[in-house]
Amino acid sequence: MSRTLPPGCRRWLDAIALYVDGDLEADLCRALEAHLQDCPDCRVLVDTVRQTVYLYRAAAREPVALPPDLHRRLFARLPGLGEEGSAVGRTDAAPSEAAP
Amino acid sequence: MSASVSSPSQQHFVQAVEAYAPRLYRHLLYLLEDPQDAEDVLQEAFLKAYRSLDTFQGRASLSTWLYRIATNEALMHLRRRRSTPLSLEALSPDDGPPEEILLTHWQVLPEQALLSAETRQVLDDAVARLSPALRAVFLLRDVEGFSTKETAEILGISTDAVKQRLARARLRLREALTRYFAADEEARP
CATH class of the missing domain: 1.10.10.10 (Winged helix-like DNA-binding domain superfamily/Winged helix DNA-binding domain)
Structure with missing residues (x-):
């Protein structure tokens, strides 16, 4: 039978969700860490939120396949970037490596 | 296929398309949940970005600029598709x-x-x-x-x-x- 978070801990929910990557103001972070010392339930929550974020970030590193011919259709619509000429070549369905 | 470019800004744009199209497509696919809608919106976003190249002055990074255009296009698309209003300004009770x-x-x-x-x-x-x-x-x-x-x-x-x-x-x-x-x-x- 699965347990659920006690009502008294719900006030920490948003803070825990932001704590996992350090996106929390210093005062709130210290208060949360003091709470975590004594609260195994919230420590489970921290661990599983961290796992959740990790899984999505890992999935995002998988290559992305574009629909076939997407670039051709796109460039055909852009004035001055028609298919004739060969200044810049490219291949569809290339994996994404660019960083933000 | 190849794109014909006649100016440095066009060449940069083609490079941006090559660099960002896969990630933007994934972003739009997640947002819109439909491959055809994601492609349509991606094309509209790049078309809009291309037409606005002169107004891009580097105050934002190129990726932030492209994502802003693409995300706004996607949200407009969702607004048109939904029967109930879509607001980004306020959270719903859900x-x-x-x-x-x-x-x-x-x-x-x-x-x-x-x-x-x-x-x-x-x-x-x-x-x-x-x-x-x-x-x-x-x-x-x-x-x-x-x-x-x-x-x-x-x-x-x-x-x-x-x-x-x-x-x-x-x-x-x-x-x-x-x-x-x-x-x-x-x-x-």
Whole structure:
């Protein structure tokens, strides 16, 4: 039978969700860490939120396949970037490596 | 195929398309949940960006600029598609923390999780159940890797709003994954 978070801990929910990557103001972070010392339930929550974020970030590193011919259709619509000429070549369905 | 370019700005644009199209397409696919809509909106976004090249003055990074255009196009598309109004300005009552937070502990090794098509589907379905307001923030922060400030710039909302939405999105996704992985844990001998 699965347990659920006690009502008294719900006030920490948003803070825990932001704590996992350090996106929390210093005062709130210290208060949360003091709470975590004594609260195994919230420590489970921290661990599983961290796992959740990790899984999505890992999935995002998988290559992305574009629909076939997407670039051709796109460039055909852009004035001055028609298919004739060969200044810049490219291949569809290339994996994404660019960083933000 | 090849694109014909006649100016440095056109060449930069072609390079930007090559660099960002796959990631923008994934972003739009998550936002719109439909491959054809994602492609249509991607094309519209690049067309708009191309026409606005002269107004891009480098105050924002190129990626932030492109994501802002593409995300706005996607949200306009969602507004047209929905019968009920879509607002990014205010959260709905459904965007609060989950009412019940399961405490089952679970752990997934990356090689187990990402090789499983079923797990991948669970991740995608959980994102699809988020409201557009939460989904857009989560995708930009945790999938595309933008900072809180960049995400706020892209969506035109405050950094506090980004943090609140990110927290709510992560809690909802964590709840969905807990229900899936906890069932796995309980099934083990």
